[in-house]
Each structure stands twice: as structure tokens, then as C-alpha cells.
Amino acid sequence: MRVAVYPGSFDPITLGHVDVLRRALGVFDRVVVGVLVNPKKVPMLDIDTRVAVIRSGVGEALADQAARVDVRPFAGLTVDACRELGARFIVRGLRAVSDFEAELQMAHMNHRLAPEIDTVFFMTALEYSYLSSSLVREIVRFGGDPAEMVPPSVAERLAAVAAAEGALARVR
Secondary structure (H helix, E strand, C coil), X not given: CCEEEXXXXXXXXXXXXXXXXXXXXXXXXXXXXXXXXXXXXXXXXXXHHHHHHHHHHHHHHCCCCHHHXXXXXXXXXXXXXXXXXXXXXXXXXECCHHHHHHHHHHHHHHHHHCCCCEEEEEECCHHHCCCCHHHHHHHHHCCCCCXXXXXXXXXXXXXXXXXXXXXXXXXX
């Protein structure tokens, strides 16, 4: 069985991420979406919420393939997560040429740490090349509608979080 890990913070998962996941499912038997706990970032969605919205978003967007997707949090090195999960591949998405340099450096470092694990790059579809989680967060925090950028259940959850943040800001 060909198993791959698709790591990221996914705060939130976007339709670009879903597109990369769909492409990866065309190559691999099982893909584990590894939701990174990154102590350097302050996420909009906590780790449990990210895992839950990724599961629901994948269920909506890739219903016919969702059974082949596992979503779980992890901390530490991606190659260690791969070894633990029996995965020989890391999936990374590329939106533009500007992503390539950092991703290539990371792929080389992962290969140095674990030569038995390969990184596979998938280009996002052109219609998602502008999307990033940070842009979606900014749009949501300024009252914009992310419905064209994320799966429906993710948009609903983001609206709820933004409403709660707005209520907190008004109290302060």
C-alpha cells in the first residue's frame, strides 16, 4: 500500500489544499493529512477544530474518496510522522514558482534526514493558485466571505470563530 503524508498547519484548509489532496489520492492508496502543531504560530483554529473541519471539508469535497484520507495532528519532524505511519512519501503543494525554492530546500532536508522517504510535489489548479490560509484568515477577520475559498463546513466554522472574536473585541 502506498501511503503519503500531506503535512501542514491547514489553518484553515482551503480549496487549494483539497485540490492537492485530490491529486495525491490519484497516486497514493492512502493519504494522511498531518495537521502540524507549530509553536511558532498562533492559529485561528485550535488543533482539534482544525482536525474536525478538515474531516468535514474532505467529506464534502471528496466524498467518494474520503475513506482513503486520515486526518491527525502531529508535532515534530514530518519524517518522524512518516516513519510512525508507515508512509514513504510526503505530499507538498505548489501554488507558484515562488513556493518552489522553500519547498525544495525542505524536501532536500527531509531526504537528508530520511533517505527512504520521498517528497512529491503537486501543482494546485490555476483557479486556486492565489489561495493561502493566511489570506483566508485575513478575509474572515475583516468580515469577508470565504465561501469560494474553502469547503462549506469550513466557511461556517470560520464565520462562527470570527463572530466570537468580534464579540470579544467589542467587550474589550
